[in-house]
Amino acid sequence: MPMSSIEEKARSAKEKKALYGTDVELQSYESEAKPQGKVENAEDLPSVVKKAALDVGVKLDAESSGAYVQMDQTPVVAKSLYEGVEIMDMASALKKYDGLQEYWWKLVAPDADKYTADVAASPPAGYFIRAKKGMKTVFPVKSCLYLGSTNLNQRVHNIIIAEEGSELHIITGCTTPAHVQRGLHIGVSEFFIEKDAKVSFTMVHSWGKEVEVRPRTGITIAEGGSLSNNYILLRPVKTLQTFPTATLAGRGAVASFNTVIYSTMGNIDVGSNVNLNAPDTSAESISRVVSVGGEVIARGRMTGRVAGARAHLECVGLLLSDKGRIYSIPELDGQSRDLDMSHEAAVGRISEEELEYLMSRGLTSEEATSVIVRGFLDVEIKGLPEELKQEIKNITQREDLKGA
C-alpha cells in the first residue's frame, strides 16, 4: 500500500468506532510525547523502567536473543544479541527496507477503526523483529513498552516476521509505573509466520486504574507454521479491548491462544478470531477468567472453511463476587463438510467440594480459595522454552491473587 493511500484511509476512519469495547475519546489524550534518551544496552535503562519490566515478566538483564524497549514514543533500546534475529525500531526498518512494502499494514487495515487510523496517522514507533530463514532461537527476544507519562496516547506499530523454518520466542511486557494515573495505549501488531516457522508470543499487561488499552493484531500463518500466543492480564485497567485475528493460510498451520485474566475492576473485552482457510489446520483457544469485580467479555470465534480443519474453544470463568460479570461468547462458524469444531464454556463459582477438601487439610477458607484460584489460572502452555514457562508461572502464581 503506498503511503499516501494509508494516510487517506486513516483520515477516512478518524471517527470510526470499533465494533467491540467502550468508545475512547482520543482527543482527551495528548498525542505529543517528550523524547527520551537512548541507551546502548538494556542494562543501562533507568531502574524504574527495569523494575516495571520485571513486574511484567521481562528480565532485561537476563539471557535473551535481544531486546526492544520503548518509553512513551521513543525507542530507547533496539538490539539483537543473536545473528539469526534482526531487531530494529520501526522508523529505521521502514527506512532500511523501503517502507516494508510486503508487510506494512497488510494484516491490519489502517481504516479498521479510529484506533488503527490514529496509529496510521502518527509517526511510526514500535519494533521490527525478524527471525531469518532456518534460524532457531532458544532464548526469547524481550520487549517492553513503557507508558511513563500521564495522559499520553502511546501508539505502537510492530511487525514480526518468522522466515521459513525459523523458531522465534518473544515476551512483551506492557506497563505503566505507579505514578501514571491516566493514559491510552494503542498497539498495532502484524505477524507473518512463514512456512514451517514456529513462533511463541507471550504478552503480559500491567496497567494503571485509569489506563485504556486497544491492541490491534493481525496474524498470518503459512504451511506447517505454528503460533502459540499467550496473553496475561492480572492488574487493574480501566478499559481494554482486543480481538486478534489469525488466518491459517497454509496446509497444517496451527494456532493456539491462551488467555489468563484476573479482573478486579473496569471493562475488559478480549478474545481471538481464527480463520481456518487451509486443509489440516488446527486452532485452539483457551481462556481462564477470574473476576472479583469488573466486567470481562471473553470472546472466541473460529471459522472453518475447508474440510479437515479442527478447532476447539474453551472459555472457563470463575466469578467470585456480585460486583463482577463474566460474559463468555464462543462462536463456531463451519463452512465446509468434514470439520471438527467444538467449544466448552462454563462460568461458575469455586467448587465447595474442593474448598472443603483443602480445609480438611488445615487451610483456612481464604487460603484454600487462593490456592484454587492460582491453580485455575495456571494454564498449561505447550511449545514454550522452559525458562519462559517458569516466568509465566511466576506471574500467574502471585500470592496476591485471591478470592473476593
Add this chain to the structure above:
Amino acid sequence: MLIELEVRHLLEIVDLSVSIGNKQVLKNFNLKIGQGETHALFGPNGTGKTTLLNVIAGIPRYTVEGGRIEFKGEDITHMSMDERARLGIGMAFQRPPAIRGLRLKDLIKIINPKADAREILKRMDFEAFAERDVNRGFSGGEVKRSEMVQLLAQQPDFVMLDEPDSGVDLENIKLIGEAINTLTQKDLRPSARTKSGIIITHFGHILEYMKADRAHVMLNGSIVCSGNPAEILGQIKKSGYEGCAACLCPA
C-alpha cells in the same frame, strides 16, 4: 483402696443426631475412641458411616440436630473444618475432588512446610505423581495413595479413613495398611500410643495389613454391635450385618 483409672478419650461423641436435607442420617449416636486406639466401622451402604466421618471432619452440608462431639476434651460440634484439622483431625476421603493446577508436591508443602515430601512420596511408591495435579486423572487406587501421602504430611492425632482399600490392588493395600499403622503409631507399645484412628472398610482386606483394636457394626444410623475386629468380621462374613448383630449383640 480404689484406684481410679483415668480413661482418656481422644474423641467422644454423645447422643449425636444429624440430618442432611430432611433426612435424618444419625440418631442418638454414641462413640468413644481412646488415645492410641484404632476402630473399624462396618455396615451396609447408606447406613451413615461416611456421614459420621464427614460430621466429625466438619463438612458444613450436614445439620447437627442434637448431641455433641468432643475432641481432646473440647466441644468441636460447631467448629470450622480447618480449625478441626489444625486441632489434629485428618481424613482420607473416599472420593476426593481433583484440583486443577495444584501439584501434589506443592500441596504437601502447603499442608506441612516441614514435611519431607520426597520421603513420603517414596514411601507410598508415588514419586511419579509429585508433579501431577492433585487427584486429576488418578485411578481409584492412585487416589487412595494420594490421600495417604497427604495424611503422612499432615500427621493428624486422629485419622479417619473412608474405604482406603477400595479399588486398590493387593500390593498397594499392603503399603496403605503400613501407612495407617504408622499414622496410628502401631510401632510403639500400646501404652505409649497417643494417636488414634477410625476406618471404614467393606471387605476388611486391609485389616490383614493394619492393626485395629475394636470394631463396630452400624445399621440405620446407630452402632448396633461392638467387639473384637476379627470376630465381628468373621460373623459378618458368615451371617451378614444384621445376623452378626443378632448373634453377637442380641438386644
